[in-house]
Amino acid sequence: MEKTFTLDDILGMSQAYRRNLMNTISGYKSANLIGTLSHAGVANVAVFNSVVHVGATPPCLGFMLRPLTVPRQTYHNIKAKGYFTINQIALPFFEQAHQTSAKYDEQTSEFDACGLRPQYTAACPAPYVQESPIKLGLQYEEEHHITANGAIFVIGRVVEVLIDEQLLGAEGHVLLENAPSIAVAGLDSYYRAELLARLPYARPK
Amino acid sequence: MEKTFTLDDILGMSQAYRRNLMNTISGYKSANLIGTLSHAGVANVAVFNSVVHVGATPPCLGFMLRPLTVPRQTYHNIKAKGYFTINQIALPFFEQAHQTSAKYDEQTSEFDACGLRPQYTAACPAPYVQESPIKLGLQYEEEHHITANGAIFVIGRVVEVLIDEQLLGAEGHVLLENAPSIAVAGLDSYYRAELLARLPYARPK
Numbered sequence: 282m283e284k285t286f287t288l289d290d291i292l293g294m295s296q297a298y299r300r301n302l303m304n305t306i307s308g309y310k311s312a313n314l315i316g317t318l319s320h321a322g323v324a325n326v327a328v329f330n331s332v333v334h335v336g337a338t339p340p341c342l343g344f345m346l347r348p349l350t351v352p353r354q355t356y357h358n359i360k361a362k363g364y365f366t367i368n369q370i371a372l373p374f375f376e377q378a379h380q381t382s383a384k385y386d387e388q389t390s391e392f393d394a395c396g397l398r399p400q401y402t403a404a405c406p407a408p409y410v411q412e413s414p415i416k417l418g419l420q421y422e423e424e425h426h427i428t429a430n431g432a433i434f435v436i437g438r439v440v441e442v443l444i445d446e447q448l449l450g451a452e453g454h455v456l457l458e459n460a461p462s463i464a465v466a467g468l469d470s471y472y473r474a475e476l477l478a479r480l481p482y483a484r485p486k
Numbered sequence: 487m488e489k490t491f492t493l494d495d496i497l498g499m500s501q502a503y504r505r506n507l508m509n510t511i512s513g514y515k516s517a518n519l520i521g522t523l524s525h526a527g528v529a530n531v532a533v534f535n536s537v538v539h540v541g542a543t544p545p546c547l548g549f550m551l552r553p554l555t556v557p558r559q560t561y562h563n564i565k566a567k568g569y570f571t572i573n574q575i576a577l578p579f580f581e582q583a584h585q586t587s588a589k590y591d592e593q594t595s596e597f598d599a600c601g602l603r604p605q606y607t608a609a610c611p612a613p614y615v616q617e618s619p620i621k622l623g624l625q626y627e628e629e630h631h632i633t634a635n636g637a638i639f640v641i642g643r644v645v646e647v648l649i650d651e652q653l654l655g656a657e658g659h660v661l662l663e664n665a666p667s668i669a670v671a672g673l674d675s676y677y678r679a680e681l682l683a684r685l686p687y688a689r690p691k
Contacts, residue, residue, distance in 0.1 A: 282651050283650060291545050292544075294658070298657060301659045302647075302659070303539060308574050309517075310514070310516060338504065345548075380691075383690045384690065417511065422633075430541035438493075440492070442511065444489055449489070453502065454672060458677070464513070470684045471681075471682045474669050474680070476677055479675045485589065
């Protein structure tokens with residue numbers, strides 16, 4: 282049976298129920314760790330499910346940050362240092378990745394606390410997650426503040442890609458199913474995915 | 487072996503290779519059909535992989551639209567009518583959903599052309615996709631133009647949810663694996679997902 286919720290129904294739900302519903306109702310999301318470096322040199326890493334493609338030329342990605350009602354280490358570090366990394370979560374370390382969502386103080390590196398290893402390159406002054414098979418280094422590009430709720434859409438320009446070369450298809454596709462990459466719904470539900478089909482470019486029939 | 491691409495390497499790739507790489511490299515995405523109504527009453531529907539959660543209170547979702555270098559029916563209709571729908575793609579109709587990405591003229595309804603059925607309610611003057619088990623009606627809220635490339639981040643406020651009640655978990659989670667919902671990578675790679683775990687709220691250990 283199809284159930285209907287009005288806006289009043291949604292606003293009348295408990296906060297936890299509404300949060301779970303609204304976070305999962307738009308489907309599977311990418312599971313990524315965003316790495317940053319604090320002004321004191323602490324390597325920060327946190328799980329994000331909102332990374333989206335913004336454009337290929339220049340290569341840009343964006344992600345949502347919650348409103349700045351409390352200190353946000355990831356945002357603060359990106360603004361202070363100008364760089365961040367996006368690291369895809371894969372099956373062997375998804376539980377450590379989830380643990381980075383715990384509230385550690387800013388002197389604590391989530392790398393140490395969660396059993397992940399930082400990795401640095403000359404091109405990107407922010408920590409990559411060594412365990413990840415698909416890593417992106419980005420330079421801060423721009424941000425947009427959402428009027429409706431104070432959330433922030435942050436955009437970075439890709440300056441470096443580190444990828445297990447076995448995951449690169451002949452036409453540039455990343456073979457996520459071989460990573461194997463994790464998909465996530467909401468803040469807590471982790472999935473493994475299986476390829477159904479790569480469909481050809483669609484034309485009117 | 488880990489392969490490194492610099493920004494120059496990325497910009498030196500063929501356009502098709504770079505597009506495939508940059509669209510798939512940030513991981514699995516939600517597969518949704520966005521439904522709109524034209525000023526002439528034609529029901530439009532198109533596939534989008536960039537829907538993200540913006541906030542639960544008020545309930546808002548956003549998605550990326552490509553730059554307005556050519557007419558964009560979805561954008562035009564949302565601006566003209568003020569409403570749109572987001573409909574999750576499920577296994578039984580993912581090939582019809584992909585076919586909506588073909589370039590039909592604006593007099594042609596992709597519903598008719600691709601074998602999908604529009605569904606209307608009193609609360610939302612935009613067409614839902616009847617085949618979808620998880621449907622959202624949204625009112626246009628705001629938009630942000632990306633300086634880096636002219637893309638547009640469109641945000642809507644959820645005014646109605648239509649959902650198969652068997653897909654609602656006790657705490658508000660949508661059980662995507664039972665829909666069964668589709669995940670997508672880039673513009674062409676469709677996946678089915680299997681639940682690994684719902685992990686508890688993380689706290690420092």
